[in-house]
Amino acid sequence: MALSEQEAQKASPLTDRFGRRHTYLRISVTDRCNLRCQYCMPAEGIQWIERKDLLSFEEIERVVRVLAGAGVSKVRITGGEPTVRRGIENLIGSIAKIDGIKELAMTTNGTTLRKMAQAYRDAGLTHINVSIDSFKPERFKEITRTDKIDTVLEGIECAVNAGFESVKINVVAMKGINDDELVDFVDFAKVRPINVRFIEFMPFDGNEWSKDRMFTYREMLAVVNQKHEIEPIERRPSQVAKDFKIVGGLGTVSFVTSMTEDFCSDCNRIRLTATGEFKPCLFMLPIVSVRDRMRNGCDDSQVLDAVQESLGQKWKGHPGAENLIKLKNASMIQIGG
Ligand code: SAM
Ligand code: SF4
Numbered sequence: 001m002a003l004s005e006q007e008a009q010k011a012s013p014l015t016d017r018f019g020r021r022h023t024y025l026r027i028s029v030t031d032r033c034n035l036r037c038q039y040c041m042p043a044e045g046i047q048w049i050e051r052k053d054l055l056s057f058e059e060i061e062r063v064v065r066v067l068a069g070a071g072v073s074k075v076r077i078t079g080g081e082p083t084v085r086r087g088i089e090n091l092i093g094s095i096a097k098i099d100g101i102k103e104l105a106m107t108t109n110g111t112t113l114r115k116m117a118q119a120y121r122d123a124g125l126t127h128i129n130v131s132i133d134s135f136k137p138e139r140f141k142e143i144t145r146t147d148k149i150d151t152v153l154e155g156i157e158c159a160v161n162a163g164f165e166s167v168k169i170n171v172v173a174m175k176g177i178n179d180d181e182l183v184d185f186v187d188f189a190k191v192r193p194i195n196v197r198f199i200e201f202m203p204f205d206g207n208e209w210s211k212d213r214m215f216t217y218r219e220m221l222a223v224v225n226q227k228h229e230i231e232p233i234e235r236r237p238s239q240v241a242k243d244f245k246i247v248g249g250l251g252t253v254s255f256v257t258s259m260t261e262d263f264c265s266d267c268n269r270i271r272l273t274a275t276g277e278f279k280p281c282l283f284m285l286p287i288v289s290v291r292d293r294m295r296n297g298c299d300d301s302q303v304l305d306a307v308q309e310s311l312g313q314k315w316k317g318h319p320g321a322e323n324l325i326k327l328k329n330a331s332m333i334q335i336g337g
Helices: 005-011 057-069 088-096 113-123 137-144 149-161 179-190 217-227 290-295 300-312
Strands: 024-028 074-078 103-108 127-131 166-173 195-200 230-232 241-246 252-256 269-272 277-279
Touching (some): 024 057, 057 088, 057 300, 088 103, 113 127, 127 149, 137 149, 149 166, 166 179, 179 217, 179 252, 217 252, 269 300, 290 300
Parallel strands (some): 024 074, 074 103, 127 166, 166 195
Antiparallel strands (some): 230 241, 241 252
16 A cells, blocks of 8 residues: 555655665766667767756765665666766765765776776776677677777676676667577676676667567577576565576576566665756656755755655556657666666
């Protein structure tokens, strides 16, 4: 049964009407990127955000400090491509020092890791996700509209050697695009201490999503099972992926089933956009701008109010894929993945 807003906030400042406690903040630090992935941004590009409209590192740090005081213990830095924002290692360093932050993760396309993986780790980044959707140079080029595959592959090896608590590889699985490479990715994880995550293709503005291109969890599982022996790992609360051990291997394989088996019922995530708006769900429009409040001199309790107002409107769950495409939303690159 849904809680009243007052009952929810009494349970914990970041509990919503449906009793879900929010302990995980995902921060987009930029909408810019040095790749142009088809599934993430439209071919014609997007209207870039002006520099002055982005949250500064000091503003981001303040939001994290306030939310850490209200129970957030995990932060993910994402974008756009977070590593194209100059000095990102300084933001990593300052968030890592905030009391209460136990896990600091980043999702990146891997293009800076060859040079920077160790610096990010040393600054306090604990977990890293690197996105790559194909091992085939021509296909990588088609998907990302760039030819940086070697840089990304080297970057992954540098991340594996940098001593992170976990290295995960994100693969958006799409029929007719990279569906024949699933077993290659599992082979890759078999000989490295990494987690490969196959993500169901999600619809966003301008990304040419169609039901026919969506490779579902069940279909992917059947393909992987043909070649590999994998065993399910018990799900932890609020976990978005279905995890499997690769029998006889070093790594693990996971499926992020947002489209066919959602994980809304115990979702613990809240998002902060690059322009400082709280988004209670990936698929909901931004609700409250904390940037404007901070720039108008608000105090920390009003920062907390902003996130509570946003969570107050969080829906119970997102609609299925075919209804999602009818909703207004931005491109993934603008929202922050
Ligand atoms: N630039 C970084 C990267 O590529 O990892 C971080 C931002 S990106 C938007 C975050 C994640 O969202 C990536 O793993 C990307 O593959 C994933 N993603 C983007 N568009 C998607 C879509 N339409 N469906 C599923 N995953 C998507
Ligand atoms: Fe850039 Fe990441 Fe989007 Fe690709 S998925 S265009 S790397 S933000």
